[in-house]
Amino acid sequence: MSRPTISFEFFPPQSLEASFRLWETVNTLSHLDPSFVSVTYGAGGNTRALTHEAVETLGRHMGLNVAAHLTCVDATRAETLAIADQYARAGVNRIVALRGDPPKGAGNFKALADGFANSVELVTALADTGNFEITVGAYPDTHPEAAHDNADIDWLKRKIDAGASNAITQFFFEAEAFLRFRDRCTAAGITAEIIPGILPIENWRGTQRFAKCCGARVPNELSAMFETAERDGRTDLLATAICTELCSDLLDEGAKHLHFYTLNKPGLTRDVVHALGLAPDASLAKVA
Secondary structure, X not given: OOOOEEEEEEOOOOOHXXXXXXXXXXXXXXXXXXXXXXXXXXXXHOOXXXXXXXXXXXXXXXXXXXXXXXXXXXXXXXXXXXXXXXXXXXXXXXXXXXXXXXXXXXXXXXXXXXXXXXXXXXXXXXXXXXXXXXXXXXXXXXXXXXXXXXXXXXXXXXXXXHOOOEEEEOOOOOHHHHHHHHHHHHHOOOOXXXXXXXXXXXXXXXXXXXXXXXXXXXXXXXXXXXXXXXXXXXXXHHHHHHHHHHHHHHHHOOOOEEEEEOOOOOHHHHHHXXXXXXXXXXXXXXXX
16 A cells, blocks of 8 residues: 655745745754645735745755746736746646635636636646646635635636646645545546645634635534643644644545645644654554
8 A cells, every 4th residue: 555645835935934934844854754835816816926936946955846836817818828837948737727716805807808717717728838747726614705615616627628637735634525526526527636735733822814815614622622731831742733634534534645735834844744654654663
């Protein structure tokens, strides 16, 4: 049986302090032998140039297999495909293709007249280039903009049929949410790998706000657990235990890959990977 693999998501830095934090995170987590890392694009495409710089730097100087995020927001088709071509010439062979979120305060997503209207159109165009393995997003908990209960499944199938190889989910808090979603995908004829997206809880209040924005269901008991842990100064211990249990349940149910949303903070992700026994030296440590 093959060993489960892992990957990490980073976001590009927008200040000198953030740059130091990113490189500290990369240096810490790169030793865990990720199969790839991804770099986000920012709401409204507001980190487009920074994303490109971070992708090239991580690939050339860190030797990592880097997946670049690419969205439909605030760019024409020609501009978006030009960015994809730059990635291809830089040796990037994997793109995470997303519709993307509009800039804060801009309301709902609105495509440019000569831009990609949605992620399906973006995936189709990228697939036509033949240059990339294409990863797309998936939503175990219903997306806030979903028109009906099966809309997320329908959209995912369209993206896979358009040329995507696999999907990474939005984060979730219960293994059952992912497992039910995976079963529904199978029933809909989706055979591509669905990779669970994992968010170690660095800050409970911030995580709750994030969950509200993206429609992730928050179990009531988690709030009570973190309130107690905050009083006792044990939030990191609780967060590590919760995330490790979630990942362990997913691996027991056949997940072959875990994708961690690091938020450019390495500690909890590193601790969870070690607790799961997925660090490269874990087997050697057991033998010793």
